[in-house]
Amino acid sequence: MRFIWLGFIITTVSGAKAFGMQVPSGVLEKPPTEAAPSEVASPAASAVVAPASNPPPSAPSAEKEPSPGQLSPLGQAPDWKELERYSGQLTKAEFDKAWKDIYSELNGPPPPWQVTEEALLVPTQGDRSEPLKLAFRKGQEDAPTLSSNWRRAASLPPLAGRPVLSDLRISLDPGHLGGAWAQMEERYLSFRQGEAVCEGDLTLIVARVLAERLKALGAVVSLVRDEPEPVTRQRPKDFEQAARDLLTQSGFPDAKLSYKGLSGDAKLLTVQWQSEKLFYRVSEIHARGTKVNAELKPDLVLCLHLNAESWGAANAPQFSPQNHLHVLVNGCYSRSELLQQDVRHEMLLRLFSRIHEEELPLAASVVEGVARRTQLPAYIYTSTNARRVTESPYVYARNLLANRLYQCPVVYLEPFVMNHEETYRRLLLGHYQGRTLLGGKLVTSALEDYVRGVVDGLTDYYRRNRQP
């Protein structure tokens, strides 16, 4: 599901400024009862927004831009030297094009770095640190060959008559958590007692079925999460202090501990709410990032999700007439996101290692397969945090924590609206092959259509791009 930070929904950053607040980089987010259930996003520039009746205490002037040395929530100061090996890798034209066409926000303010004819000058830790200089390659020079953990289709060993996904290492990342965690994560949807659709359980089913199909085509498949439990070993209580600090920074030093009995804005201004968010949204994705980059080292990651439209209160959800599909690739960074040094470093690492050159066409092919199988129309973003980046109306670039941290091509799938009535009923039927009767009509399994679409899209892509 998509994710929308509080700062973007209840008010804008300028709205927060109107309250005289410094806009912190927090994880403070929209409560579940009013917004679309939402997704793992970059936690930049979100703000706690005070209800009008309760203006926050006076805070420092909001006009001063934060230092480029700040970090995203739970982010680690990066090793800037790691980027130096990319000096001489891209021409200025290649850098400019990737920035303009993929990584920048449409019509956003300029990024916090400097581009000269010779080099990119990036601020590192903070205002007073030396900028990192990454030289541009001159047109006639060859780029030095750099090793990476992932391989593009054209660099895989020739097929030589073997199945089309032979040698390909694919990690499947079932979105969210399952079982008892689904309610905390607001990925639990139930229109009647005794039945429920939980995104994190359904994505695990999709991953397990998909894994077998991909293995049969020769792929080496791993699951980033292979049980309902989290990958991170930390739990919400480990983030109580961090949650308190975040709330204090945002002008709420006396936040309540528990959200029991609270709703709306009051609920999210609690230590419990914020520490749970830090656990399942931030710590969990960081743990998955470490697993992907240090252990699994795949050629690509498929992040498996199901989408939803706003369903209102968890205990009285509403159906939506909408049903749609899109995939996300990494890009569309705002200036405020790039002022966070870990985010800036991660984006540049992706751009300079040319991940987008593989990720975009791969995503377009995969989503085409899913569109053919599901017959879903393309979702259309109206917010500024996502942008079209290919010919395909189904592909959007967006800066999510997962597609930024995983250091390889990532295709982040968002088919189906779980609270679309027919989709909800199909999802309750789980995974099956063939057709079954639903309200007097024969229907396929939505999860099986999802799996088949992904298999079709991957097969097409690797058949077109691998050496025979």
Ligand SMILES: [Zn+2]
């Ligand atoms: Zn999701």
